[in-house]
Amino acid sequence: MPLNLHLLRLFATVARAGSFSRAAEILHLSQPAISKGVRDFEEQVGCRLLDREPKGVRPTAEGLALARHAETLFAAERAAEEELRAVRNLDSGTLRVGASTTIATYMIADGLARFHRSHPNIDLHLVIANTRDIADLMLGHEIEIALVEGPVEDDKLLARAWRNDVMELIVGRDHPFAAARQPLDRARLAEEILILREPGSGSREVVAQALATHGIAPARTLEIGSTEAIKQAVAAGFGVSIVSTATVADQVQLGKLRQVPIDGVHIARTLWQLDMPGRVQMPAARAFERLIQPPADAAAASNGA
Template sequence: MSLNLHLLRLFAAVAKTGSFSRAAELLHISQPAISKGVRDFELQVGCRLLDRTPKGVRPTREGAALARHAETLFAAERAAEDELQALRNLDSGSLRIGASTTIATYMIPAYLGIFHRAFPGIDLHVVSANTSEIAALMLAHEIEIALVEGPVEDENLVSQAWRTDVMGLIAAPDHRLAAASGPIDFHLLEDEILIVREPGSGTREVVAQALAAHGVEPKRTLEIGSTEAIKQAVAAGVGVAIVSTATSDDQVRLGKLRVIPIKGTRIERMLWQLKSSGRLDVPAAVAFEGIIREKQDAQANPRKPVARVRRTDPAPRRQRARS
């Protein structure tokens, strides 16, 4: 049996929106046409795909399975359309980038500037969210580039090591820990209010791992869902925090924060790029990947000349991260 792709599209729109009327608005056709198309499709596949309820419609078990395949199919269709458009010398098209909050705020802007100067005709769209949310967007084919603060264990995603990020303990300049003449003992944090990010944040996971590895259990924690807000709270003397040094360098230079070294401890984490297994990379994504890797290579090897951005940069090899 060959599926009617037009009818599949109608069904997928209803399954996604949960409403025949909203699906009709989305596809710019009449509601009766949507209803008839879904009925015809159910007859074609030989089973009921949607349950009609007073609160709307929802997929049956068979409908949910088919909707997942439809999402992948139409995502591939969009990717093909984007690639055909982007292949015109990368003079037009778009690139959707998703990044964990810290990366989007402090690391991505420099890469965006380089990319825009090389390919001014490409529209850039950046989504900032925590690691788990970015992974979900990549799985849903809502973004082409995904840069996150921790590897994601999902059979449909491949985590590739991207760059190393150094974490540091920050405190207000007048905090008691800032008066220490040398590196402090990690266990001193047990008597401090430790300010942490929200669950699902890669930063929070790294901090939790570092504390556990040293047997440190702070008596009090404060959860704040923004690194910028955490820095402000630390500067105001509310508590201390462990954050990426890339996020605190500016405030340290201004004298509003102090980085406190910890005795015998260096907290680092690997930042990761997520790839959708089996998904074809559009040329704009390949070009952007070339930029972030060349810049990282230049930072790691200052004497090595940076190659110019070329429109034919090959896609990086996919390697599944070791768990």
């Protein structure tokens, strides 16, 4: 027998609120109507879904299982409603963009600004976190766009190449490597304090893999959870680091940092956009995607339109 969605909503609200009275306030219905609706629903599914206690209610094992499905169903319903609103010329709605730190700080600011100018009535929210956290937010339906720096191994996510990024060794202007006229012998890097991002960062994964591939094992490492903080530490003469070239253009131009090539080592990485197979994409998300495409891809999309 198909579930009665009205009764399912009553049950799910009571399970989430923890009491019939609070559910009545949320749904603007009378408490007796909700109590009867939940009893009718329990009869329909053939089992008790809530344990009635003096201070409220608690879902049974069956109730917990059904409540999880109900939340997924009603989340899809909310997404459908928001999409329908957004279809009206993108004149309302919300777009939640998740990006790992380097991408958020250095690569999508222009896209965010252009999107806001084109669609000023769409509320933009930018969430900045490391790669693993952004993946989890996408899995939890908490963001519509997910841009990350490192590979993500998750069967529930689809990773599409977004753009390429080059990473290079940076040193302070007074560091001995700064005066090098030839690519640095990789053996010399092993003598340095190498500053890395925190575990879970896509940048760290790429650097660690590249160093291992070339047999480079730094004598000491230091973890700092911010690319900006890493740049400041290196500029002050404390250690060296390998970061995206997109993050250091300003300080290299000011002479505070030097980029030093490493002999035989070229670190180029793919930046990724994550998605969930089968998830309906909102028009606002599609519009934002077009704005942040690399120039060559944008031109191709325009020619194919």
